[in-house]
Amino acid sequence: MQTFLRFILLITLSRPCFSADTLSPTQPLSESQTLVSASGTFTLGFFSPTEISKNRYVVPQSSTGVLTLSTNGTLIITSMQHNSTTILWSSAPTRVNLNNPVAQLLDDGNFVVRDKDQANHVAWQSFDHPTDTLLPGMKLGCDLTTGLNRNLTSWKSPNNPSPGDYSITMDIRGDPQLVFLYGSVRKWRSGPWTGLSFGSIPEMVSYSRIGFNFEFVNNNREVYYRYNMSNRSIITRLVVNQTGKAERYVWLSQSRWSLFWYTPKSQCSSLDSCGPNGICYPFGSPMCSCLQGFEPRSPRDWAMMDMSSGCIRKQPLDCQNSTDGFLKIVRARLPDTWNSFVDHSFGLEECRAKCLMNCSCIGYASADMRAGGSGCILWFKDFIGLAIYSTSGQDLYVRVSKTDLGSSGRKSHRKGIVAIITVIPATLLLACAAASSVWIKRKRITGQVQHHNHQSKIRDEELELPLFDLSLVLEATNNFAPENKLGQGGFGPVYKGKLEDGLEIAVKRLSRNSLQGIDEFKNEALLITKLQHRNLVRLLGCCMDMDERMLIYEYMANKSLDSLLFGREKTINIDWQTRYQIILGVARGLLYLHQESRVTIIHRDLKAGNVLLDETMNPKISDFGMARTFCGDDTTTKTRKVVGTYGYMAPEYAMDGIFSVKSDVFSFGVLVLEIVSGQKINGEAIDPLLSNSSYSLDQVIRCIQMGLLCVQSNPKDRPTMSSVVFMLSTENGRLPKPKQPGFAAKRNSYASPYSSNACDTITVLAYDTKLTLCQETRRKIIIL
Structure with missing residues (x-):
């Protein structure tokens, strides 16, 4: 019967003009006709597999095909050619006597031969003879009483629906499980039924929460698997294709099938990837x-x-x-x-x-x-x-x-x-494949970094990273509900979510039209998993499922520094002591990146929007998609692709693509001046909101001076982050006077790319220094 259904069964969601759902011995189905289920969901008829195929299955172009139901309940396909009728296929004789047989296409897609007057008196059904597709309600497995074995078998090719090389069958030996065969060779297995799911398909548990009802029966009469949908309006199918994958599709309202799940999907999916034991x-x-x-x-x-x-x-x-x-x-x-x-x-x-x-x-x-x-x-x-x-x-x-x-x-x-078995070595980022939920505890990588056209390797890094299943992320974010959206960045939108155990998360979702891409996604996940510091955001994991790429972070209750400083409504008045601790925390985070981590890391996009604040207002640097790593003492390089945010970029980087740790120092200096002023450095140097709170003017002025030291034009004049942390942590000691800032009008080897028009000369009274600033840069610092 497998051959028969390959020839005549077609699934559609539109109702053709011929809408009968039943055949009788006196009403055959010709090649130009179709049967349509009562709801219009399923259609049965002769078809061409693809629009470009000219083949009709099974009838030659010069012949006429007819599907007939005999008076004893046997289905027959005949072909008439040269005035001669040939039987091409017939179903097996039924074991049930039918007084008035009919063949009906039901609303679940099952094509049944039954007695017209007894709907439950079924003598034959297509669900007992699946081809490459498993529909809701179909059984995949064995009838131990009759010996019937319901398998899925792939097409030969997209244009040829004859049986292909791949099949899925129920292996009833030992603890029963589904196995994927290439010919007679076992390539993949589902694992035994655990009461909740098949062992190798743990995502079935989460799919059960979104409307899938999975069933596994194992008794002395039959062993089978099947599924149904809680919402009958959701149409889904499981297919084994000619490339050796099992794929689940869901019908979308846009009149197309969408790939929802597939297997095998990881390098461990094969039957015996690592040999015995x-x-x-x-x-x-x-x-x-x-x-x-x-x-x-x-x-x-x-x-x-x-x-x-x-x-x-x-x-x-x-x-x-x-x-x-x-x-x-x-x-x-x-x-x-x-x-x-x-x-x-x-x-x-x-x-x-x-x-x-x-x-x-x-x-x-x-x-x-x-x-x-x-x-x-x-x-x-x-x-x-x-x-x-x-x-x-x-x-x-x-x-x-x-x-x-x-x-x-x-x-x-x-x-x-x-390795001890509770520890998992894993590598992520050399291929963006879809992944099931895998806690990754221990990992060895061989990555490559460049500096001065030489390559060096980072070896034996130990990382910690979990991979989240897409269904868990969808459930946590209520399917990315608009009310859960926290913001939008170059990477894409960020959503708030909550896991089953109550843990709140922030999901950073790569947008299809993102200015960043897969490389940045890999880079951020690779770098952040190396880093452990209280002033760096903690990556909880990532999701790589189908074409989705997401990073899952700890949720920051007070959002970003940018929203607090420059939001339309300043709902939180940040007092000076909090601002000072934010400055100090960001400085310590940068110091860790530059000097205390195993490799030197340059962030390249430090700004207020990439500083997140937890419930205690502790700052955490985020967004490492643009970061670069260095080994050794030489940490200056040049790139043709300048990335980051203008206004925070050091002039040598914005103009010539030269970046180093001093590029981050410049960005930090701009950030400090913004924290002090509460504005995008185009107004007062001290935020007026601070007038309602107590603060140390000497400490504020010290931070301003230190910020200006960081934005000096020549990178060599800028302090290191260790010096910055020292300056912030001590109140004694005279700070050096800053030289020309990086956004001055005068051009030199490290000059600004901005125009020299409409520049103002102002006096910074705090340390009696005259600075020339251009209006076009929107960087005016005025201390009254």
């Missing part, structure tokens, strides 16, 4: 390591990044003396279960005891994750296909010798990694 880490570099107590079977192969031989035990198990123990692996994708033993009547403690009693048993886990776990899965051979997930996955207990149980568990082999 290896652990695969999605987005890891390297992606494989050995279980604790195991080592590579072939160290030479692992050194060449070929992990297919897997791992072997360092010490044999000691079953006779009962000294073995169990190593708990959290958030695991369970190993292949085709050769496991399953008993749902056991509890976890009984499962452990059963494993210890059997010298061949190598590990165990709960069979059902609901209500704290129940049932028992036992493994007796090597672990195959073990991987690590994030907030999903489940506990796996691996049997190891007493010696290995007491070892540290975090060692390196050739500096292929043998």
